[in-house]
Amino acid sequence: MDTNWTPELPPSTAPKYRALADALRHDVRAGRLRAGDRLPPVRDLAWRLKVTPGTVARAYQIATDAGLLEATVGRGTFVRAAAPDTGESTRLLPPEMPGVLDMLASRAVDVGQSAAIGALVAEIAGQGVDFIRYATEGQDLMPARRAAADWLGTHGIATSAQDLMLTEGAHNGIFGALLMTLTGREPLVLMESLTYPGFRRAVRSCRGRAITVASDADGLIPEAVEDACARHPVQAILLSASAHNPTTARLPMARRLAIAEIARRADVQIIEDDVYGLALPDRLPGFDQLCPERAWVTTSLSKCVAAGLRVGFLTCPPGRGIAAPRTLRGMALGTSLLLARVLERLLVSGQADAIRAAVQVEVAARVARTRSRLGSWDLRTRDGLNYAWLPLPTGWRSSAFAAACERRGILVAGADIFAEAEGTAPNAVRLSLSGPFGLDRLDAALVEIDAVLREAPPVLIA
Numbered sequence: 001m002d003t004n005w006t007p008e009l010p011p012s013t014a015p016k017y018r019a020l021a022d023a024l025r026h027d028v029r030a031g032r033l034r035a036g037d038r039l040p041p042v043r044d045l046a047w048r049l050k051v052t053p054g055t056v057a058r059a060y061q062i063a064t065d066a067g068l069l070e071a072t073v074g075r076g077t078f079v080r081a082a083a084p085d086t087g088e089s090t091r092l093l094p095p096e097m098p099g100v101l102d103m104l105a106s107r108a109v110d111v112g113q114s115a116a117i118g119a120l121v122a123e124i125a126g127q128g129v130d131f132i133r134y135a136t137e138g139q140d141l142m143p144a145r146r147a148a149a150d151w152l153g154t155h156g157i158a159t160s161a162q163d164l165m166l167t168e169g170a171h172n173g174i175f176g177a178l179l180m181t182l183t184g185r186e187p188l189v190l191m192e193s194l195t196y197p198g199f200r201r202a203v204r205s206c207r208g209r210a211i212t213v214a215s216d217a218d219g220l221i222p223e224a225v226e227d228a229c230a231r232h233p234v235q236a237i238l239l240s241a242s243a244h245n246p247t248t249a250r251l252p253m254a255r256r257l258a259i260a261e262i263a264r265r266a267d268v269q270i271i272e273d274d275v276y277g278l279a280l281p282d283r284l285p286g287f288d289q290l291c292p293e294r295a296w297v298t299t300s301l302s303k304c305v306a307a308g309l310r311v312g313f314l315t316c317p318p319g320r321g322i323a324a325p326r327t328l329r330g331m332a333l334g335t336s337l338l339l340a341r342v343l344e345r346l347l348v349s350g351q352a353d354a355i356r357a358a359v360q361v362e363v364a365a366r367v368a369r370t371r372s373r374l375g376s377w378d379l380r381t382r383d384g385l386n387y388a389w390l391p392l393p394t395g396w397r398s399s400a401f402a403a404a405c406e407r408r409g410i411l412v413a414g415a416d417i418f419a420e421a422e423g424t425a426p427n428a429v430r431l432s433l434s435g436p437f438g439l440d441r442l443d444a445a446l447v448e449i450d451a452v453l454r455e456a457p458p459v460l461i462a
Contacts, residue, residue: 039076042057107434113359120342178203186209187209190213220259241256271298273298279363377453395456
């Protein structure tokens with residue numbers, strides 16, 4: 001049965017194709033769209049919603065891959081069946097579906113570390129650890145904090161065990177730093193116009209408001225930071241200096257020094273997300289060394305050892321760590337005793353460094369393969385970095401390009417995912433090179449992406 005389905009898309013920070021895909025899921029589960037209903041053609045629905053056909057095509061493709069729709073050549077797109085409600089989701093398509101190559105998620109590549117970490121967990125669990133009680137900050141967690149402070153120090157992040165907190169990944173550390181630095185109603189936080197979307201959610205969750213400042217190919221422009229600090233009562237600057245996500249940019253030393261001095265004069269805190277820094281061979285000194293009295297640095301093992309461990313670190317300014325356990329307990333009650341023991345052994349035994357080195361070798365091979373296949377385009381890569389930034393040829397929109405890749409079974413992240421809701425995004429995509437695939441499968445995907453780049457872009461009608 002044909003339907004004139006025209007959803008109302010509520011205001012959202014999500015890209016329009018995601019909002020449309022979520023509306024599809026909602027109306028199927030609510031019964032407003034029933035099994036067998038035929039959806040409007042892509043161009044018809046795009047005209048009604050005042051969006052591009054690429055936006056509608058991508059939403060249809062996501063819902064089709066998620067099992068909500070089925071497409072038949074020559075007949076159209078139909079509702080297949082109502083899916084069981086598993087809760088609200090911002091992305092219908094689950095990662096790692098059979099036949100789909102996920103170049104969305106960024107993490108440490110698989111070098112067999114699961115078996116080594118699993119054996120370590122079993123060994124520690126067999127040593128009579130008391131899992132009945134909660135871990136204490138002093139006796140139970142301090143050995144892991146000391147080991148982490150020493151280990152981070154060898155990789156260029158200066159801290160002490162007293163001012164280092166164990167977190168559930170770097171994102172958890174961002175929340176902790178925001179909670180400990182922001183005060184008053186709607187505190188203001190400066191950040192890059194393109195940034196990891198979790199940063200904006202974290203700022204909003206901490207009752208803050210993000211103000212974006214101008215960047216260029218080298219990252220944040222100090223003059224723009226100084227101007228924003230002069231015009232607004234800014235409390236914190238949230239940035240990624242070692243490796244900007246998604247563009248791969250590294251903030252030059254001169255700009256770091258300038259921003260550190262601006263922060264001092266304006267009495268602004270700096271929250272540095274350094275989650276990629278531990279994976280890089282050429283990490284520059286961070287704000288923990290340039291302005292330690294106001295620098296909060298977050299990082300984790302997710303990109304260099306194993307994402308599933310959910311082990312991260314928040315380094316606080318000297319003397320500020322004393323209040324951190326209370327804040328973090330309010331977020332997650334406390335660190336797992338088992339996880340603390342595993343972390344300590346990984347770091348002290350040298351296993352973490354061995355895994356990190358193996359990950360770096362594999363990432364280097366993937367980066368080299370990506371440069372070989374896509375090097376004729378305006379590709380941005382960095383040694384040690386497990387993702388690439390790909391500005392698109394003239395005529396391509398990032399949403400249309402991502403949809404074209406999806407049709408070939410490849411998921412890539414369009415630049416609009418990293419842009420603020422009302423902002424403009426460049427026509428570019430981020431390619432994660434760290435998914436659960438080998439070099440041969442990556443190579444095949446890169447050949448497909450190269451073929452899409454050589455296609456004539458679709459004509460978009462708003």
